[in-house]
Amino acid sequence: MTKYFSPARTARGFTLVELMVAIAIGLFLSAVTGTVYLNSKNMFNYQDAMSRLQENARFAMERISRDVRMAGFSTCGSLGGSVANTVNGGTTNWWLNLGAPIMGFDNISTPPSMAPNAAPGTDAFYVLGVGGGDISVISHNAQAATIQTTQHSIKPGSILVITDCSQTSVFQMSGPTNANNNATNINHDTGNNASPGNCNKQLGANCPTAKAYTYSPGATVLQLSAASYFIAPSTNLNSGNSLWTCSLENQTGGTTACVELINNVEDMQVQYGVDTDADQSINAYLDAGSVSNWASVLSVRVNLLLATPPSAGNLSSKAQTYTFNSQLVSAQDRRVRRTYSSVINLRNRTK
Template sequence: MSGPTFHRSRGIGLIELLIALALGLIISAAVMQVFLTSRTTYRMQEAMARVQENGRFAVGYMANDIRMAGYMGCGNLGSITVNDIIDPADVPAGFDFDISQEAVIEGHDAVAAVNGWGAKVGTDVIEIRRAASTGVTLTGNMSADNAQIHVTNNAPGFDAGDALFITDCTTADLFRATTVSNGGGSTINIAHANDLNIDNRLSKPYGEEAEVLAFEYSVFFVRNTGRTTPNGTAIPSLYVETMRAGSGATTEVQELIEGVEDMQLEYGVDTSGNRAANEYRPADEVADWSRVVSIRMNLLMRSTEENVAPASGEASQILTYNGSAVAADGFLRQVFSSVVTVRNRVP
């Protein structure tokens, strides 16, 4: 009976070693490819989520203001002609307080390089005028049409110089407050002297059922922020220039949301008198702004990061905006469209 036979290990041959190395490289490359693909997919998803979030915010914010164009409290411009006593000589340069039916909505189509807002060339601009959504009531009847207005509180934040409405649903006046002072307790006294107005007399002495509201102005436009991506590409944003209570009738420009690359607007015009839009036109084709009953918004949103989408090839983004193809350049884009009805011009 013979014992077990032992063989000396000869190690791994060169061929086996090369095969093992090749397999290791293949597996490493596959793992790296999966990682890079996952990272690219994550960046694209994150960028698109931001684009969609910004787009919804921009459309929603603008829609809220557009719906309220021409708002006059309990009355409306269709039944009330506002008595405007603001002195045009004291109005900020380049501005007016026109609250007529023709002026509460005003659009500017494909603005030129030189414009009053610094807006991007070729983008549209829209101006909205209205009364504030909330106001304050009078504490009692005015003793005369040139008497101070006594209101219950100053929750809206009125200040001297503000443009204000007073209305009782049948009559309305637009004036500038020359002083806003405490009348004892929560009562506020509002004067309307003729140093900011052409007259210190309103159209009538208002009663305690009247309401005082701030004049509000908004103009929306797209312009470059002055910031750039790491590769030096300008970052555009949606801006709004506003006049609100407490501003002393001065405007303030505010950046609303970044990534708005273009804005194109069309205006729904009532051509038949049925208070519904019969056709949509660009601003330069609207002859009578009092007939605009809705606005069609088209915003081109863009990711703030570059190289999140292929710039060429079959996987590149194919997008058409305002009748033209948008070149693929590594940014992600999406078009947001909405039709907004002007509430104060429809049944």
Template sequence: MIISRDSRRGQFPGSGRRLGGFTLVELMIALVLGLLVIAGVGSVFIANKDAYRTNEALSQVQDASRTAFEFVARDVREAGSNPCGAANVASVLDSPSSDWLDWSQPFRGFDDVTDIDGLPGAGEIGEPVDEHALRLGKAEDSGIALEAVTGPRANITLESATSQISDGDILMVCDADKATIFQTTNYNSNNTTLVHNTGGSYTPGNLTKCLNHPVPQLVSGGNCTTLSPTSYLVVPTNTVWYIGTNAAGTRSLFRSRNFQSTAPVPEEMVRGVEGMEIEYHRSGEDVFETATQVDAVGGGWEQVDAARITLTVRSRGLNPSDPDFGSSTDRERLQRDFSTTIAIRNRLGG
């Protein structure tokens, strides 16, 4: 028996059942629904990726700002301090013209970083690229003990010979009452006597060999140095904080400081810090001022007891060709401003 098929109706005669399969319309509807599902999943993936980039970029700028403030705050709080705790500090250096040899102002701000000498020049790593800067002075323990005596000492005599001291080094001797900065004019690592005479070939040299206060002391003949038995030999340092160009060609927070007679050396501290603005508070005033405004006040820097620092921080670039390639949003760096106020510890009122 021959069975025929009704092609117009898509069913076998007498079967009462349509053939299986999808029509073109059904197929198109399925494709559209599939595309919608894929688009939804894709949008969720992209949103999660963007959220990750945003969180990563925020983490970068927050970590950079927190680290930068921690470094700077430590130096600001300790500005003008020394291991002896002496507040009466003077220098017998003969008219130092360099910012790195000036301890008359242990806390000093600048609205124009080019006013500071000794920083890296054009094209060098650490070249200043932003205007504001901060110079902070303090003294650090040298680890060199003086000879034990029962009464006032006339000269600086070490407990034992050391190779840590060289001719021309800038040092400080201090006790609980006073501190004096001077330059070593002669020291032999085989003996314990440290000479701090006037004259000689070292710059800036000593105005007087006397280390007592007040300074200068124009005493003819003899060595008028009288130090407490509990005196310390310490190392005064000046540190400048500023924004400079790093080895990758981007910006970083830099610290440059001198140590004894060495030239200041720039150190990259925190990468991604693009800018720094600093304002200063003087005791008894209700407003923060710029460095230029403080300069205009007689003894203004001696009155400053706090600084308000604002850092502009950017995350690392997303483009693999960027020297600081990293995470960011919309293939652009995320930038935020962070501010904090830091008090100078030894200038806080009782």
């Protein structure tokens, strides 16, 4: 005989206790999974923010070091000695003051011209040197204000330095147009449309004195390099302060261009290693306000304070207390801050 089983008799559901146990286990697993996810997300955000912080600090120090090392340097060594500046304005423009190829400003209250909008209480400095490839002089016609050179791509309006190691002259290139980047001459005449222009076409003395000087074959032409570094408010909303630079690089209008290098750089403090007994070794590190002779500066110690961006959120469990420039500081938020320091020697000034 065939037996039939009724489904109603064999099917049974979960009891209330079983359902509650299953829900509890599910909630526990969800909580564990959510906690792991949030912790992983927070750890990723922290590591990403710290990686960017270190990357920004490395870039800032490399950029500053490049310019500081070359302060006052030319192919002959120092830019000092017999220097004739025939550019209108001369030392009234910070980027033409070759008598002081490095100079700093301490605890800024009124921003100097080389550090527009500088944040109060921060430091700033500028350096001058030469940059770009060396261009050899083939011949020089001082009367015609024309220098025959090897092929180059320099454009009119550029501020140039010519030197034969006994005489150095600074002038603004008046021509040729060099539209094809293959010119083989450089003019240093007056009357060009570029600003500020040359006070005369002679290269032997500072403006306004006119004194002829002819450079012999083998002299070198280079582009003047000038850069300032300072802390100023960021142009990005809610980003605090940034590291800025004003540079003469690639400029043909007789002025410097200021750009924002790195966001979230809250402060910069700078000390200068000075040689007080003329033995080419550092005797002390001083703030800019205590340096009486900038020609005695052999090195620069740069201290930067960087913070994680506000967009990264509160990455610290509580407000930090950190040491910057030998002072203990308590933060007002839970962003992470790191201090970075580097000592940079000026090329050819130290042993």
